[in-house]
Amino acid sequence: MEQYHVDFIRQALRIANAAHAGAKPGWKGFRWTCETFWAVEQFLKAASPEEQQSFAEAVLRGDLELSGTYLNMTELPDEQLLSSLHSKAQAYAASIGSRVDSAMTADINGYGWGYADSLLNHDIEHLFSCIHTHHGMYALGRKQAPFWWETRDGRRLLVWNGEHYMIGNELGLCPGALGKYMIRDEFSHQLVEPEAIHDGIATVRIRRYLAQLEAEQYPYAFVPVMLSGLGTDNGAPNSRIIEWIQAWNEQHGDLITIEMTSLSGFFARLKQGNLAELPVHRGDWPDWWTDGVSSTPMHTQVFRDAQRTLRKAVKLNAEASVLSRAEIDETEEALALYAEHTWGYHSSIYEPWHKNVQLLEVRKLAHAAEASRLAYRALDKVLMQQGSATLYPDRPYRFRVSNLARREVTELVTLQLDGWEPGALREGVEVVREDTGEVLPQQSVHPHTIVTELKLQAQETCFLLLRPPAAAQRQSVRGVHPDL
Numbered sequence: 001m002e003q004y005h006v007d008f009i010r011q012a013l014r015i016a017n018a019a020h021a022g023a024k025p026g027w028k029g030f031r032w033t034c035e036t037f038w039a040v041e042q043f044l045k046a047a048s049p050e051e052q053q054s055f056a057e058a059v060l061r062g063d064l065e066l067s068g069t070y071l072n073m074t075e076l077p078d079e080q081l082l083s084s085l086h087s088k089a090q091a092y093a094a095s096i097g098s099r100v101d102s103a104m105t106a107d108i109n110g111y112g113w114g115y116a117d118s119l120l121n122h123d124i125e126h127l128f129s130c131i132h133t134h135h136g137m138y139a140l141g142r143k144q145a146p147f148w149w150e151t152r153d154g155r156r157l158l159v160w161n162g163e164h165y166m167i168g169n170e171l172g173l174c175p176g177a178l179g180k181y182m183i184r185d186e187f188s189h190q191l192v193e194p195e196a197i198h199d200g201i202a203t204v205r206i207r208r209y210l211a212q213l214e215a216e217q218y219p220y221a222f223v224p225v226m227l228s229g230l231g232t233d234n235g236a237p238n239s240r241i242i243e244w245i246q247a248w249n250e251q252h253g254d255l256i257t258i259e260m261t262s263l264s265g266f267f268a269r270l271k272q273g274n275l276a277e278l279p280v281h282r283g284d285w286p287d288w289w290t291d292g293v294s295s296t297p298m299h300t301q302v303f304r305d306a307q308r309t310l311r312k313a314v315k316l317n318a319e320a321s322v323l324s325r326a327e328i329d330e331t332e333e334a335l336a337l338y339a340e341h342t343w344g345y346h347s348s349i350y351e352p353w354h355k356n357v358q359l360l361e362v363r364k365l366a367h368a369a370e371a372s373r374l375a376y377r378a379l380d381k382v383l384m385q386q387g388s389a390t391l392y393p394d395r396p397y398r399f400r401v402s403n404l405a406r407r408e409v410t411e412l413v414t415l416q417l418d419g420w421e422p423g424a425l426r427e428g429v430e431v432v433r434e435d436t437g438e439v440l441p442q443q444s445v446h447p448h449t450i451v452t453e454l455k456l457q458a459q460e461t462c463f464l465l466l467r468p469p470a471a472a473q474r475q476s477v478r479g480v481h482p483d484l
Contacts, residue, residue, distance in 0.1 A: 004234055005039035006046050009064075012237040013054055016063035019242075030242040031260040033065045035104060037089035038336075040066065044092075056096040065262040066093055068103030068124040074290040075112045076303065076339040080311055082118045084332050090122050102126040102263035106165035106226065107233070108341050110139065110287030116149045116157045126158045126267040130165030130226045133182065136288050140281070144213065144223055146270060148280045158267065158275070160224065168227025171209060172202025173258065175240045177231035202248075206256065220273070224266050292343020299365045303338045306371040310335070313378040315404045320385045323378055331378060334371035338364060391418075397425065397466035398434075403456035410455040415464065417448040424468050434463040 012032035019027035034040050044052060058064040070085035077085065086103075093100045103124050105111075109131045119127060127149070131138060140147070143163055148156040164170075169179035178194045178201060180187070185208075187201050213223060229238030245258045261269075293300055310331050317323040343364070345356040380388075389395055399415050415431070431442040431452045442452040456462065 001234060002042050004236075006043045008236050009034065009039065009043040009055065010047075010051070012064055013051070013058055015237055015239045016058045016061075017054065020058075020061065020063065024239070026246060027239050027242050029245070029260055030237075030239065031063060031065065031262050031265075032237050033067060033104065033263055035067055035106060036069050036071050037066060037092070038071045040092065041088070059093070059096065060098055062262060062265070065102075065264065066098075066100050067263060068100045068119060068122065069105055071336060071340040072105050072108045073336075074108070074293050074339050074341050075110075075287060076293060076300070076307075077335070078307055078311065079114055079118070080314065081307060081332055081335055081339070082114065083121060084329075085336060086118045086122045086124065090124070100124060102128065102267055104128040104130065104226075104263055106130040107132045107289070108287055109136070109289045110285040113152070113282075113284045115285075117151050117153075117155075120151065120155050120157055126160070126263065128160045128162055128224070128263055128266070130162045132289055133164055134289065135291075139285060144218065146275075147278055148275075149285070150280050150282045152282075156280070158271075158278075160267075160270070163225060165226045166228050166233075168225040169231060171205050171225060171227075172198060173225070173227050173241060173244065174229060174231075174238055175244050177228065177235070177238070178202075179231055203252070210256065220270075222269060224261075290341045290343070292341070295343065296361065296364060299338070299361075299368045302365075302372050303335065303368040306331075306368065306375040307335055309372070309375040309379050312404060313375065313382050316379075316382045316386065316402065320382045322381055322385045327374070327378055327381075331371055331374040334367050334374060338367035338371060395421075397421075399464045399466075400461060401454060401456070401464060402461040403459060406458050408455070408457050410453065413452050413454045413464070415450040415452065415466065417450070417466075419448055422447065425466060428469040429466050430469045432465045432467060434465055440464070 009032075015024075015027055015030050016032065018024040019030050043055070047055065055064065059066060066089045068086060068089050070088055073082075073085075089100045101124060103119055103126070105127070107130070109129075116127075119125075129139075139161055142161060145161050147159055147161065149159045150156050164182050166179055167182055168174065169177050170181065170183045172178055175198055176194065178198055183205060185205070187197070187204075210223070227241070228235030229241065230236055242260060245260065248256075248258055310328070313323065314328060342360075345351075345354060345360055347354055348357045351357065384390075386400070388400075397417070401413055403409050403411075417425075429442070429444065429450060431440045431450060432438070433440060433454075440452045440454065442450050444450050450466065452464070454462075454464075
């Protein structure tokens with residue numbers, strides 16, 4: 001897939017440049033949207049300086065467009081990861097003197113509420129959602145409908161709640177890629193040569209589709225449809241689309257005009273109308289398609305632990321400043337590739353023994369494991385810089401405790417000793433807060449595990465000491481335990 005998407009951008013660039021230079025006048029008006037910025041990253045890594053420059057020029061001309069989406073994600077990413085991912089396309093755009101104002105998703109059907117916050121935080125104003133209808137149908141019971149998605153703090157993201165992401169193929173906009181998934185009609189084009197009947201089917205379906213929208217009182221004089229250059233997911237750009245559109249417009253343009261456009265171009269057209277009357281929705285937009293997450297619970301547990309660990313490392317690094325951006329990016333890349341929505345292989349239910357089913361499950365686990373390895377390495381690096389002790393004789397029983405939250409917390413804190421350590425604490429233990437001298441209530445839940453309750457202000461740090469108790473017998477929260 002990585003190799004495919006790198007070459008897809010090269011193909012799109014060749015088509016756009018040929019049209020721009022006048023070498024292929026019939027391709028004038030061709031547009032290509034880079035659905036995810038991950039694909040752009042892979043292209044830029046592989047591209048020559050000349051290709052990088054040519055790509056930037058095509059983006060600035062508007063022939064190729066960036067989406068603010070990094071990958072089509074599940075709801076696994078936390079705020080920190082999502083923010084990092086949504087910053088990437090905008091940062092690249094700024095580096096070439098451009099800006100990303102729109103994002104699109106395909107094949108996923110919902111997002112946590114924080115998704116809207118994250119897009120708006122990175123100056124992305126619009127979201128175009130292309131769903132997959134395999135398990136259900138359109139959010140709010142409507143398709144091809146805009147609305148405002150309002151965040152907790154009252155900001156609004158303009159959303160287009162769109163069709164299936166390959167509805168344009170079913171309507172016939174791409175020669176040689178006539179689909180039949182959403183549209184069920186009298187045409188059995190799988191059984192005959194599609195080229196021979198393509199234009200006739202397209203004419204019937206497009207007119208029926210628009211008539212249905214009118215019957216549903218669709219309010220606009222335009223309607224957006226997404227399509228692929230091939231009859232498959234992860235399809236290439238296809239110059240035959242623009243050629244077919246030119247021919248259509250010559251024949252039918254007095255009634256129905258078709259235009260290739262960009263995300264920003266579409267939203268600019270939409271915003272010419274009265275947006276104040278659009279419905280406003282708040283809250284989560286739960287996805288019901290990316291259910292692969294729950295099919296690999298152990299993998300997901302490793303991912304979640306890695307994500308939490310990286311979050312700790314990054315917060316502590318604000319003081320330590322020992323982690324490089326490259327180290328954080330490497331960990332986030334592994335997290336993102338696990339949290340991306342592709343789970344298993346299309347035949348994973350009825351063909352679980354298939355090689356691709358096995359490979360994809362193992363690779364998902366590999367992403368989670370790699371994220372875990374990198375996150376813990378980052379945390380270790382930060383803690384060592386802040387004085388974390390390795391193993392040495394007579395190591396003091398001293399623990400640093402930090403509240404990384406932005407609010408006051410009262411939490412149970414676990415102080416873990418190694419099996420060889422108890423030494424002077426074999427007859428009991430007291431937990432002392434170093435800055436106040438207070439002896440804290442505690443309980444030994446295991447000979448090497450002590451739990452105490454601690455209140456800390458927002459982002460406060462303190463040190464706890466373990467020492468033998470002053471009394472011969474140890475008082476715990478459960479009472480007297482003379483045998484400890």
